[in-house]
Amino acid sequence: MKSDVQSRDGTTKKSRSQKAFLRTITTIATFGGLLFGYDTGVVNGALPYMSKPDQLNLNPLTEGLVTSSLLLGAALGALAGGRLSDRNGRRKTILSLAVLFFFTTLGCTFAPNAGIMIVFRFLLGIAVGGASVIVPTFLAEMSPAEHRGRMVSKNELMIVTGQFLAFTFNAAIGTTFGETGHVWRYMLVIASLPAVILWFGMLIVPESPRWLVSKGKIGEALRVLSQIREEKRAELELKEIKQALTRESETEKAAIKDLTVPWVRRIVFIGIGIALCNQITGVNSIMYYGTEILSESGFGTNAALIGNIANGIISVLAVIVGIWLLGKVNRRPMLITGLAGTTTSLLLIGIFSITLKDSAALPFIVLSLTVIFLAFMQGAVGPVTWLTLSEIFPLRLRGIGMGFCVFCLWTMNFLVGFLFPILLAHIGLSATFFIFVILGIAGILFVSKFMPETRGITLEELEQQFRAYDVSDIQEPAMEKAR
Template sequence: MKKNMNPRKFLFIIIICSTFGGLLFGYDTGVINGALPYMSKESQLNLTPFLEGLVTSSLLFGAAMGAIIGGRFSDRIGRKKTIIFLAVLFFFATLGVSFTPSVTLMIIFRFLLGLAVGGASVTVPTYLAEMAPSESRGRMVTQNELMIVTGQLLAFTINAILGNTMDGNDSVWRIMLLIAAVPAVVLFFGMLPLPESPRWLMKNEKKDHAMGVLHKIREKSNVRGEYNQIDATVIMEEKLDKATYKDLTVPWVRHILFLGIGIAIVQQITGVNSIMYYGTEILRDAGFSTNAALTANISNGVISVLATFVGIWLLGKVGRKPMLLVGQFGTLTALLLIGTSSLVLEGTAALPYIVICLTVMFLGFQQGAISPVTWLMLAEIFPLRLRGLGMGISVFCLWMVNFGVSFIFPILLAGIGLSFTFFIFAVLGVGAIAFVMKFLPETKGKTLEEIESYFKKRENQKEDIKTKAL
């Protein structure tokens, strides 16, 4: 990289290269949507609804493990090195799932692929949050969300193209999965010349190196002020022991972890990934043929990308909490309408078209409001010393809920039908709205250090009130 490159251009390069981790996240979770119908037909696999759920959710269980491991790993060896390692894991796990001869090996390699997905889901947003100036942190971090949904759109589009051009070839799913090896290579080579996070460098006593990175990614007038702010935070935290799970017993840290886990669960219990992973199956259940469902499902990917652009723009205009609430009310409405229309219009020619319109509506609110806020807040609420650990635990919970939803969805679909399955998600959505209204604070416009200070002061005020009461 050129030493005199404009900081904005350099940050743009950092965003593009690192968010290929998000692209892989999106492609590897979305590609199963179109691959499942063909995997179920192939005699080598012969998937039942139970095995469909297991194959799909094995990646998500791996992602839950990867979130924990990735968070700790990135704290130990650095954000950059962790992302490079994940690129290697993405590549070899992709080869494994593409050429597997049995369902058992498929599940094992999907789990390994999940480790990479989970690690990326923690490390890439953390890296971006720590590279970004406070005034544009929301926009930078949500670029990863944009790449996730772009990866899913890419998967849906490739699925539709291959499914329609190679109709009759039950092994077409192997090509669908194999394509993910390409962005893994791009991520590996793209990350090699990029710098490490200045916050991680400061924490690991590489202050000169951190200053050099800040000069590359900030305007000269802002370098010294941010350096001093990070340095003050690190010095204060050096007085404390190394971050361990015992730190989570500290009341103000425990409160942040409670919020982090809650935010993660709120994103998943809308049932968003039942649509992202089983959209083709949902549309087939509603009445579309396989090829028509593959093509119609592209609209889910398109609206996800467009809505994410809107979400990125909104993050600079409105607060995190109202944006999340609007998204929750919108998805709840869509879920109720999907359930009702599936019940009332079952067997009619209009149903599949109504369902695709409602899933598009659902994803508009989900990807335009809920998902951008989720990943941004998870990246910004935890203090520096505990960021990797805290975000790792929160994202672990996110992936475990994702795992549960994805495993049970095809079983519910086969057992109680489309309408009642979505009514269940609607009930959970009501609980999610209640959580956001009661517990979520506003973090818009605050630096990472100011957010940490807010939670500490809040806990001190609570202690003072208790002391006075006694």
């Protein structure tokens, strides 16, 4: 019997094999997202134990530095990661990141003091930032247009799964070995395992066909496309990629100065705005300091660790719903709804923290509102952010453009991570969250005015729309002047 015989649902054995291989590629690559999530989430439960006098003896300043040093490294990793992946390929760069994840995790685990911990957290951040740019870019370039939203957003699912695992392991280890001096080291070392899986897994994953075409490896690009697409579609997609590159071949190699071209500058402006909207929600004050927030509200340390598991569970469930919604709902209204939900949740936390101060009900209300906050954040804001950033830049500028925008995202993330414990100590929980409420309203206004809709459009078509917008933007004043 022929291998391409149709089954009852109309698919062939070959097409099923292609879809299975694409799913394998997605699963392996998104271990970069899992590491991203675990390494950013694990500090949430580890901080109370690191801060003890017989351990790293952290104060609000050094606590902020231990947390945010990873984020500063991530900002630089995001900026450099895009350029490296453009030069060396997405696959090879992810392999290198897996090695960096492994050794820096061990460095953090065995850090003897706060200074060494800050250095290794910074280096670990370079890997996190690189993964935050390259993995969604790689997935966007491997996926068919109609499934791009769901496929790229699986990386977001793995990020929150990593955070959920961090919260779960933190609670299990903290409640079981909480009296052990170095319990936080056990929490950190677990991240070395997915780094090993990522490295070995990427050995069987092919390179991005779009990157291969950009390097003139047309035959290899077609071979990769044929592994994950039907034959006719593979040839058609290869043709579209070549046409997009032909249009760009008249310009110089991608450089920072290219981001100042008028139509590209508009994309950069939108990309930076969307990236900042993701962070000014205040999400990472909860993801990094959730245990302290719950403790501040009235929970004990162990109860706060266990309560954080609820945050992890809702994050995973919300992202699953968000991935489903991306195939049904336009990106722009989805992001606006998410920002409205996160802003309202923080406003209520701030109000109740004042009106119900010292009430037995306050910690449970705060936990409930953080769960609602994360439902909107992980179910709408997060998936739309990473997907849109991976979509809006043209192929030649995708690595450097997305890298620059994610650099801005991580820089804001760094500021949030560094300043939150200081603000919490000096102005309290309510006032700190009211600041995020004001920023959240600004984010809603930005998205409403500037963000374009990208759902159902190929990456090449989207580029044409941005170019056309620039032309019409120039022609309109000229026509007005002629009148």
